[in-house]
Amino acid sequence: MNEKINLAERLSQIEPSPTLAVNAKAKALRAKGADVLNFSVGEPDFGTPEWVCAAGKRAIDDGFTRYTPVPGIVELREEIVKNYAAEHGWNYTPDQVQVSCGGKHGLYNMAQALFGPGDEVLVLAPYWVSYPAIIMLAGARPVIVPLSEDKNFDLDPEILKQYVTDRTRGIIINSPSNPTGSVLSLDSLGAIAAMARENNWVVISDDIYDTIYYADGMPSHILDADPGLTDQVMILNGVSKSYAMTGWRIGYALGPAHIIAAMNKIQSQSTSNPSSVAQKAALAAVAGGHDFAAMMTVAFRERLDYLLGEFAAMDGVTCVEPIGAFYVFPNFSAYYGRKAGERRIDGSVAMSEYLLDEALLATVPGAAFGSDAHVRFSFATSMDVLQQGMVRLKKALAAFNPG
Ligand SMILES: *Cc1c(COP(=O)(O)O)cnc(C)c1O
Numbered sequence: 001m002n003e004k005i006n007l008a009e010r011l012s013q014i015e016p017s018p019t020l021a022v023n024a025k026a027k028a029l030r031a032k033g034a035d036v037l038n039f040s041v042g043e044p045d046f047g048t049p050e051w052v053c054a055a056g057k058r059a060i061d062d063g064f065t066r067y068t069p070v071p072g073i074v075e076l077r078e079e080i081v082k083n084y085a086a087e088h089g090w091n092y093t094p095d096q097v098q099v100s101c102g103g104k105h106g107l108y109n110m111a112q113a114l115f116g117p118g119d120e121v122l123v124l125a126p127y128w129v130s131y132p133a134i135i136m137l138a139g140a141r142p143v144i145v146p147l148s149e150d151k152n153f154d155l156d157p158e159i160l161k162q163y164v165t166d167r168t169r170g171i172i173i174n175s176p177s178n179p180t181g182s183v184l185s186l187d188s189l190g191a192i193a194a195m196a197r198e199n200n201w202v203v204i205s206d207d208i209y210d211t212i213y214y215a216d217g218m219p220s221h222i223l224d225a226d227p228g229l230t231d232q233v234m235i236l237n238g239v240s241k242s243y244a245m246t247g248w249r250i251g252y253a254l255g256p257a258h259i260i261a262a263m264n265k266i267q268s269q270s271t272s273n274p275s276s277v278a279q280k281a282a283l284a285a286v287a288g289g290h291d292f293a294a295m296m297t298v299a300f301r302e303r304l305d306y307l308l309g310e311f312a313a314m315d316g317v318t319c320v321e322p323i324g325a326f327y328v329f330p331n332f333s334a335y336y337g338r339k340a341g342e343r344r345i346d347g348s349v350a351m352s353e354y355l356l357d358e359a360l361l362a363t364v365p366g367a368a369f370g371s372d373a374h375v376r377f378s379f380a381t382s383m384d385v386l387q388q389g390m391v392r393l394k395k396a397l398a399a400f401n402p403g
Contacts, residue, residue, distance in 0.1 A: 026362035055284030072099025103251030125370035181322020193226035
């Protein structure tokens with residue numbers, strides 16, 4: 001077909017989300033009858049709690065089906081504020097909260113409100129796939145700061161400093177992290193807070209996995225490291241992961257009122273508001289506490305322990321132990337440069353393709369997260385699938401020629 005209409009220049013900078021793409025390829029293969037085991041899933045394998053669904057149904061039956069206020073219904077924002085006060089002692093007001101069409105959309109609104117051409121935003125790698133794209137769509141430049149597997153993907157502040165310029169406007173942190181499951185220590189959060197103060201950065205804290213946490217209590221937060229930094233911190237959270245509500249598309253942001261107001265201006269001219277029905281369901285969810293997340297976390301922990309045992313026993317594979325979220329990020333670089341049959345594996349994309357073609361295992365190449373040594377495996381899938389998957393993985397790795 002003759003493409004008469006040119007696309008906007010900004011499209012040339014970004015790629016479609018690779019995690020969603022792998023998922024689509026795995027589903028397509030499965031639709032053709034292939035017995036694909038899907039380790040690429042970025043969402044809990046649990047259904048949305050019944051009581052949350054009931055609240056959504058009730059909203060429909062009650063005719064709660066019209067536009068809502070741009071930042072989201074006030075009851076939901078009040079409940080979010082109440083939870084943050086109760087759980088962390090942080091005092092936000094409802095006008096410091098925006099509810100958006102998923103957490104990803106909240107980050108998008110934030111970047112549109114805060115960054116533009118000439119601005120640089122620090123992104124720690126391995127990073128969530130959408131951060132660089134969201135920054136670029138705002139016209140700004142993501143600056144990738146590598147974290148080291150040797151330090152369990154915690155931050156070395158001296159390395160961070162090397163990437164700071166007079167154009168640096170902020171940093172995005174994600175702890176527990178997708179894809180590594182690692183957390184930032186209170187010390188490194190303190191170092192980030194100190195640099196943010198010194199340079200007037202905004203710190204975007206993506207806390208979407210804060211309830212899926214394998215250590216005691218809650219993960220350390222930038223506001224634990226520096227409680228006085230609230231006028232420079234944007235919190236991003238949502239119900240997608242904590243309440244298995246990915247399809248409902250509800251996320252929320254908390255931060256300084258003038259930034260939230262700017263985000264509301266953008267939302268008012270783009271999506272108007274998130275779905276009224278989904279907001280009522282999210283209200284039931286966030287009013288319902290963390291028992292559901294705790295239940296999922298117990299199941300995830302059992303699967304994680306199994307996987308860590310398997311990876312530890314595999315030749316040439318290293319794997320940092322995740323402290324949260326539902327992904328493991330093993331390092332397969334010992335296999336790079338070697339051949340499996342006729343196929344030479346030169347990086348994570350080739351490795352993932354090999355695993356999909358030869359072992360029918362759908363994974364996400366680490367390159368998508370800015371870390372080519374690794375491949376991401378989600379364990380948001382049943383123990384049975386994990387066990388079958390590890391049998392296939394061991395067989396696939398055994399097919400490599402000696403390195
Ligand atoms: C899943 C996820 C989000 C938010 O997802 P939504 O479905 O848009 O709410 C945000 N950050 C990270 C790191 C995630 O993995």
